[in-house]
Amino acid sequence: MAKTVEKGIVEYSVINIRDFALDRHKTCDDYPYGGGAGMILKPEPLAGALDSVNAREIRTVYPSPSGKVFNQSYAKELSGEKELIFICGRYEGIDQRIIDIYVNDEICIGDYVLSSGEIAALAIIDSVYRLLDGVINSSSLEEESFEGGILEYPQYTRPEVFNSLRVPEVLLTGHHENIRKWRLGKSLEKTSNYRPDLLKPYE
Numbered sequence: 001m002a003k004t005v006e007k008g009i010v011e012y013s014v015i016n017i018r019d020f021a022l023d024r025h026k027t028c029d030d031y032p033y034g035g036g037a038g039m040i041l042k043p044e045p046l047a048g049a050l051d052s053v054n055a056r057e058i059r060t061v062y063p064s065p066s067g068k069v070f071n072q073s074y075a076k077e078l079s080g081e082k083e084l085i086f087i088c089g090r091y092e093g094i095d096q097r098i099i100d101i102y103v104n105d106e107i108c109i110g111d112y113v114l115s116s117g118e119i120a121a122l123a124i125i126d127s128v129y130r131l132l133d134g135v136i137n138s139s140s141l142e143e144e145s146f147e148g149g150i151l152e153y154p155q156y157t158r159p160e161v162f163n164s165l166r167v168p169e170v171l172l173t174g175h176h177e178n179i180r181k182w183r184l185g186k187s188l189e190k191t192s193n194y195r196p197d198l199l200k201p202y203e
Helices: 002-006 043-051 072-079 096-102 117-129 138-142 176-194 196-202
Strands: 059-069 084-086 105-108
Parallel strands (some): 059 084
8 A cells, every 4th residue: 555655546644533532631432321331432522533524525434343244346336435534443332423423334344343443444445445546457356356246266376386286287278268267167166165145146
C-alpha cells in the first residue's frame, strides 16, 4: 500500500476518537444499558470524530461480527467509492445510535470475533485498494480466487522438482488449452474440497 500512496492513487488519514472526548480523562467508553459484560464506545466522541470528516456525506463502514458478510463482489462495490470512512470498534462494540445515524455498511469479515476493529478494517481496506486502477496488473486479478465464483488453482514455480515432488507435466507442455482445462479442473476440485457452498449456483 505504501507504493500506492507514493503514486498518489490512495490517500488515508487516521483519527483518534479520544481527541473528541468531552471530559478531562478522555473517556470514550461506558457500561451498557441493560447490564451485561464489557464496555461500549460512547456516542459523543465517535460523533465528534465522524462529524470532523463529514461522515454523513461519505460512505461509512463499521466492521462488526453482526454485519453483512464481506466477499469479493462487496470489495469491488466499495472500490468504486471515491472516499470511505471506517469506524474501528472495541470491547462490546459501539452505541447503536452511531450506527443508525452514520453507518452505511456494517460488515462482517468472518464467523469469529476480534478484540478490536482495526484488523477487520485493514482486511477490508487491503481487499478494496488492490482493485483500484494502477495498483495491480489487471491480468493478475482475472484468475484469482472468487473471480469466477470458485477458488484459484494451485500455482508452481522453479525448481521443477522440490523434495521429490514434480511440477505437473501439463504445465511444462506450453499447450495453453490443456493448461486452461487442467487449471479449471483443479479449481473445481479445490472448491469442492474447501468451499462446496461456492458451487451451489452452478449445480
